Amino acid sequence: MTLLLKSREAVLxxxxxxxxxxxxxxxxxxxxxxxxxxxxxxxxxLIILALGQMAVILTRCIDLSVAANLALTGMVVAMxxxxxxxxxxxxxxxxxxxxxxxxxxxxxFFVWKMRIPPIVVTLGTMTIFRGVIFLISGGEWINAHEMGxxxxxxxxxxxxxxxxxxxxxxAIVALFYLLITRTPVGRAFFAVGGNxxxxxxxxxxxxxxxxxxxxxSGMLAGLTGYLWVARYAVAYxxxxxxxxxxxxxxxxxxxxxxxxxxxxxxxxxxxxxxxxVIKNALPVVNISPFWQLAISGSxxxxxxxxxxxxxxxxxxxxxxxxxxxx
Amino acid sequence: MSITATNRSIPDRLxxxxxxxxKSWESLLLLVAVFVFLLNSLASPYxxxxxxxxxxxxxxxxxxxxxxxxxxLIISGEIDLSVASIIALASxxxxxxxxxxxxxxxxxxxxxxxxxxxxxxxxxxxxxxxLPSIVVTIGTMSLFRGISYIVLGDKxxxxxxxxxxxxxxxxxxxxxxxELVLFFVLAIIYGVVLHKTNFGRAVFAIGNNxxxxxxxxxxxxxxKFILFLSTGLMASVAAIxxxxxxGSTRPSIAVGWxxxxxxxxxxxxxNILGGSGSIPGVVIAAFVMGLVTxxxxxxxxxxxVMSIVIGMLLIGVIALPRMWQQFAEKRSA
Numbered sequence: 220m221t222l223l224l225k226s227r228e229a230v231l232x233x234x235x236x237x238x239x240x241x242x243x244x245x246x247x248x249x250x251x252x253x254x255x256x257x258x259x260x261x262x263x264x265l266i267i268l269a270l271g272q273m274a275v276i277l278t279r280c281i282d283l284s285v286a287a288n289l290a291l292t293g294m295v296v297a298m299x300x301x302x303x304x305x306x307x308x309x310x311x312x313x314x315x316x317x318x319x320x321x322x323x324x325x326x327x328f329f330v331w332k333m334r335i336p337p338i339v340v341t342l343g344t345m346t347i348f349r350g351v352i353f354l355i356s357g358g359e360w361i362n363a364h365e366m367g368x369x370x371x372x373x374x375x376x377x378x379x380x381x382x383x384x385x386x387x388x389x390a391i392v393a394l395f396y397l398l399i400t401r402t403p404v405g406r407a408f409f410a411v412g413g414n415x416x417x418x419x420x421x422x423x424x425x426x427x428x429x430x431x432x433x434x435x436s437g438m439l440a441g442l443t444g445y446l447w448v449a450r451y452a453v454a455y456x457x458x459x460x461x462x463x464x465x466x467x468x469x470x471x472x473x474x475x476x477x478x479x480x481x482x483x484x485x486x487x488x489x490x491x492x493x494x495x496v497i498k499n500a501l502p503v504v505n506i507s508p509f510w511q512l513a514i515s516g517s518x519x520x521x522x523x524x525x526x527x528x529x530x531x532x533x534x535x536x537x538x539x540x541x542x543x544x545x
Numbered sequence: 546m547s548i549t550a551t552n553r554s555i556p557d558r559l560x561x562x563x564x565x566x567x568k569s570w571e572s573l574l575l576l577v578a579v580f581v582f583l584l585n586s587l588a589s590p591y592x593x594x595x596x597x598x599x600x601x602x603x604x605x606x607x608x609x610x611x612x613x614x615x616x617x618l619i620i621s622g623e624i625d626l627s628v629a630s631i632i633a634l635a636s637x638x639x640x641x642x643x644x645x646x647x648x649x650x651x652x653x654x655x656x657x658x659x660x661x662x663x664x665x666x667x668x669x670x671x672x673x674x675x676l677p678s679i680v681v682t683i684g685t686m687s688l689f690r691g692i693s694y695i696v697l698g699d700k701x702x703x704x705x706x707x708x709x710x711x712x713x714x715x716x717x718x719x720x721x722x723x724e725l726v727l728f729f730v731l732a733i734i735y736g737v738v739l740h741k742t743n744f745g746r747a748v749f750a751i752g753n754n755x756x757x758x759x760x761x762x763x764x765x766x767x768x769k770f771i772l773f774l775s776t777g778l779m780a781s782v783a784a785i786x787x788x789x790x791x792g793s794t795r796p797s798i799a800v801g802w803x804x805x806x807x808x809x810x811x812x813x814x815x816n817i818l819g820g821s822g823s824i825p826g827v828v829i830a831a832f833v834m835g836l837v838t839x840x841x842x843x844x845x846x847x848x849x850v851m852s853i854v855i856g857m858l859l860i861g862v863i864a865l866p867r868m869w870q871q872f873a874e875k876r877s878a
Contacts, residue, residue: 281679333864336817338624338679342804343860350853358847456849464687467680477680509698509796513691519684523676 262495263388271436279479280337286462287348292444297454315445323437327430363452412479570814585840599720605835614779622819629802630689635784640702640794664777713790736824752819
């Protein structure tokens with residue numbers, strides 16, 4: 220099984236390299252280190268969110284509210300910054316993570332305690348969070364000149380050749396790798412997704428594990444909310460609209476099974492990078508950005524079809540048609 | 546997404562038919578509808594006006610047409626999140642047809658066939674390749690709308706023929722609009738199909754136990770495929786009504802409708818995990834949602850705030866009965 224997953228990541232990695240090579244044969248400027256660093260920095264929010272989403276999907280849930288969570292946190296910290304410009308960036312980050320955690324735990328609460336299907340909960344909270352942004356901001360934009368210099372500068376500061384935002388993404392990838400592969404919580408994510416009934420018998424609290432997954436996803440969305448608003452220096456109701464689909468797409472492309480229990484940190488990161496490369500390559504090869512949506516959609520469908528093919532051959536199927544029907 | 550079997554407890558004996566009828570979700574919902582109606586008529590002096598009420602029906606008729614088909618699909622244990630994008634694609638195709646000088650019958654035929662093709666595409670991926678419908682339709686949701694964006698970009702199609710405007714703006718008699726009539730006709734068709742035919746029974750059977758349904762001789766994949774087709778078709782019917790009503794097509798048409806349609810279905814008492822639900826429930830839910838949004842509109846509440854209300858309704862209608870149940874269990878324990 221690990222061999223299969225490894226080969227899957229290798230396939231994806233090969234596809235990304237091939238994509239970059241093909242683009243670079245016609246547009247050599249694309250592979251300039253500075254451009255690749257830029258592309259990675261652009262993809263950082265997607266990588267961070269894909270990791271949170273991965274934890275949620277591993278436990279057989281889905282979090283469609285991440286983009287709305289990101290936008291609401293971004294708006295709150297931007298308003299906070301205009302009201303109290305003296306707040307240092309670390310304090311803002313803590314507030315953003317805390318706020319994201321609150322929203323994540325709202326999702327987790329309904330899934331854990333009320334046993335409402337996650338898709339219903341997060342579809343609901345997605346619209347509620349967006350609506351709340353409108354309520355608190357009155358539909359107004361917060362523009363670059365209203366934000367403090369410190370607030371905007373932090374994610375863009377260059378450390379060792381890369382912006383802080385990229386370093387944060389790298390740090391979170393490393394932390395998540397440890398969490399998923401080396402801790403009981405990470406193990407519990409796989410157990411709950413692989414077989415919830417068996418997980419109960421091994422003493423794992425399924426609902427609580429799902430709650431933790433939503434909490435993590437919310438915290439990362441909150442953090443990304445600050446990074447996003449500070450980097451693009453604007454906050455309004457519709458920032459990152461539809462981004463939740465891209466996040467789910469990154470996970471599906473990265474080989475994380477939507478049925479839960481299968482996936483890896485490397486896969487999620489590569490899935491996000493794959494979408495990031497496409498997104499950054501479109502303007503270079505002169506394709507209208509209007510193609511972006513259709514391409515992500517096709518990527519999701521192709522990836523999920525590919526996943527199903529590789530996962531189906533994992534054992535002897537006795538009742539082929541019966542398995543097909545479920 | 547596969548969902549493990551929920552524990553359904555079977556009561557020792559059923560209450561009398563009248564008692565069951567009173568306790569049913571539909572009668573509770575009807576009560577809510579009456580309450581919202583009264584509240585609205587107290588809150589705004591403009592509410593109780595035949596033409597205003599007629600206008601209010603446009604808030605839900607198009608969404609409800611999709612909701613009927615979606616109800617059957619959800620009862621069978623699948624879901625289609627791409628319906629709003631099918632509207633966008635069907636509307637774009639109809640707008641493009643006009644540029645080639647198509648008349649009203651051709652436009653309608655093109656719209657309906659785009660809906661059928663989209664539905665068949667979803668259905669083939671789900672039943673043919675055995676993929677989870679939620680991921681497939683999240684994918685096709687971006688794909689279908691993405692194609693509209695590729696075709697239209699930031700432009701819009703206008704110039705629909707005058708005869709085409711009947712579908713969304715026409716009145717059959719006095720304040721009774723064509724859309725309202727179509728809404729009731731479709732409600733009756735879907736109600737009869739779900740509750741009075743073998744096909745409807747098969748839908749319930751599949752939702753409760755797909756493997757069991759297969760062993761009892763139901764062609765599960767075929768039934769599901771037909772349900773995806775019908776959802777695609779209803780989305781294109783809604784696209785015809787909406788395009789005719791607005792008189793123009795933009796790629797952002799009907800954004801977020803999938804959420805409202807699913808909310809309507811769940812509010813109507815359909816189990817999101819499949820296996821139970823009714824069309825009368827969806828009809829009343831459509832009225833409740835239409836009245837709520839119309840009432841809030843009369844009170845000058847902005848659209849995005851209404852979406853908060855819709856989101857809370859969606860979670861609330863599922864959470865409240867469960868909270869009540871948990872509370873009752875604790876008390877009896």
